[in-house]
Amino acid sequence: MAKLLFSDIDGTLINTDLEVTPKTRDAIRRQIINGNVFIPVSARMPQAVMTAAGQITKNCPMIAYNGALVLDEMGRPISSRFMKASEAAEICSYIEKKNNQTTWNVYSGYDWFYSPGNNAELVKKEEQIVQVKATPSSIAEVKKLKGVHKVLIMGNPEQLDQEQKDLTAVYPDLVLVKSAPNLLEIVVNGVSKGEGIKELAEEFNVKLADCWAFGDNYNDVSMLETVGHPFLMGNAPAELKKQFVNVTSDNNHDGIAQVLEKLS
Structure with a gap:
């Protein structure tokens, strides 16, 4: 019976140099050869998922946008869940009015749009990490999209904490x-991510x-609680380590490989 092997990317599959280490790469490839299925799971967009997963294999199913887009190994959508473009535009407008050095990004399918006016260097840093280029845009352009898979706000951690509270109160549907x-x-x-895993487990008929x-x-909590x-x-926050019994080594010391090498 095939097993499904799900892995987050940033801080998990790749190390701090943004690479899949040879030991982790080879451990996953051995599992694929043994008939198991490797599935990257990420907040990233599909192209950025393959920036990392492509270091291991050329084709694989994936869960992108934290589960808003689930694709099979041929890139065909198994599920796709959008928010209204008007709602995404409202959030972008809220961020711009804050004028506090946080900046918005909007993702729709294979497209990544961002606000060029405020703290765009954060976007440039993200481009370097995921090796995908973003397109400068405007709220007016966001409103024209058919739907939005994800809005990403970048900025100072304390400001983001406040914006998370503010937006959660206004948008209970998000x-x-x-x-x-x-x-x-x-x-x-x-x-x-947990819902995406359920969909792929059903697709592959794996418990x-x-x-x-x-x-x-x-x-990653919903994903970890699902499987x-x-x-x-090992590089996870201390608070999360209290929730989960199984803690492997960190992403710089082949934590994934350590587990997979014991998997028959």
């Missing part, structure tokens, strides 16, 4: 979760008990 201290991810209600998952941050074999990375 899920707001931090994937890093300076990144606030926004998707529609019902979207999570959740036969699913493994690796993660390092708060947006039969959750593993938290």
